[in-house]
Amino acid sequence: MENTPNQPIEVALSSSCIFPPNLEDTFATAVDLGYDSVEVMITGSAISQEPYDLLKLVDKYQMPISAIHAPTLLLTQQVWGRAWNKMQMAAKLTKSVGASVIVAHPPFRWQRQYAKNFVEGVREISQAEGVKIAVENMYPWEALGKSVEMYLPHWDPTRFDYDWMTWDFSHAAAARVDSLEYVKKIGDRLGHVHLTDGKGDKVMDEHLMPGYGKQPVAETLEYLADISWYGVVCAEIDTKGKKTGERDEMLVETLQFAHRHLRR
Incomplete structure (x- = not known):
């Protein structure tokens, strides 16, 4: 799913924002808080892997799926077997549920064979499946x-x-790079955005709420609005350890931040 000319940039809710993971709760929360769509992260949960189950949630909540996050994280290495099989199955799932974007991490350094032709392999699957x-x-x-x-x-x-x-x-904060500069460099190849933030002073990524780190998140969203970018901005903040009420307050503030700076 993408916005079209003269339509506002959509804001999605990632299922990774709901902890412990619960896809039904993700859809219900997205509806209750006013998000436009859902990004589904594929995990060991059978529901996250089955088009039929996902489409039942889409129909029940009248909430579309805009993106699928392939199981390419360290914690999902056992899902769907070999690396290229993961990508092919994610592409078929994406097409089946009506989404248009797959989020994929690059290979880990020990996946040398997978990494060898990664750029070309990704393009081949993308073109073959139309996602x-x-x-x-x-x-x-x-x-x-x-x-x-x-x-x-x-x-x-x-x-x-x-x-x-x-x-x-x-991730940009952890890498100590400027997001606005990089987004401008990427240009028309920008296919998806994860809305979050970081201070860049820790070893790993933080997934803070936007505006709570040091990245030019507001400026980047405003830039995307100015150029009428086609795509989805997806909230991906860390809510682990938060009670439902506090978690929802964080997600509402994140959505409001997105709307404000996307000029919605």
Whole structure:
């Protein structure tokens, strides 16, 4: 799902914002709080992997799925087997539920065979299935005070000829790069945005609420509104340990931030 000319940029709710993971709760929360759509992160949960179950939730809540997050995280390495199988199944699922974008992480450094033809392989599956595979920006890890490259061909997708990219503000903070500068560099290849933030002073990403870190999140959203960007901005903030009421307050504030700076 994408906005069309003269329509506002949509704001989605990622299922990763609901903890413990619960897809029904994700759809219900998205409706209650006024989000436009849902991004489903594929996990070990059978519901997240089955088009029939996902479409039942779409119909029940009248809430579309705009993006699928492929199981390419460290914690989902056992889902759907081999790396390329994950991508192919994610593409078929994306098409089946009416979404248009797959969010995918680059390979880990130990996945050398997978990484070898990653750029070309992603393009082939994307074209064959008719969906966007938007490779997400990541960040270098740190060990004993030293930067460690954990992703191949690199954590920075702008170095390669990907057709589409996902931009994540929290990952940008961890990598200590300027999101507005990079989003302008990506240009027409920007396929999806993860709305979050980070201070950049920790080893890993933080997924703070937008405006609570050091990234130019407001300025970047305003830029996207100015250029009439086609795509979806998806809230992906960390709400672990929060009670339902506090979590929903965070998600409402995140949505309001998005609406304000996307000029909705």
